Amino acid sequence: MKRGDRVVWINKDIFPHTATAETRAFDSRSIAASASWSYEPGKAGTFPYGCTFHPTMHGALTVR
Template structure:
């Protein structure tokens, strides 16, 4: 019996990495597509957050040597910051 392809989700998206190091998000601006996964990796010696200013996402505290991932579902431009260090800012663009 043949299986229907209806309802099958799109192929898994690409995974991108943002490194948190020296009090910065690197890269500071990242463009991805819907369905892509973004992983923030904290290489600093203290916790950080990746918190969307529009509340689209919130990592809560990412411990040193830990990571947090988010799958982009909605298109748009999402400025974000570290709520523990307000000068740390980045932008996630979802196409």
């Protein structure tokens, strides 16, 4: 994605999850089942993130 774009996490699970950057550059806090959270990054870079509830869940957001 590019700066100025908006990314949306949609929780399609029956349990709450978070999208929390390892650097805490962003943190959705708890996203309830069937809810969503969006974020507009202000800085370029690669941001590894995870779910604070489930340590095996992780990903990375790349912003150009």
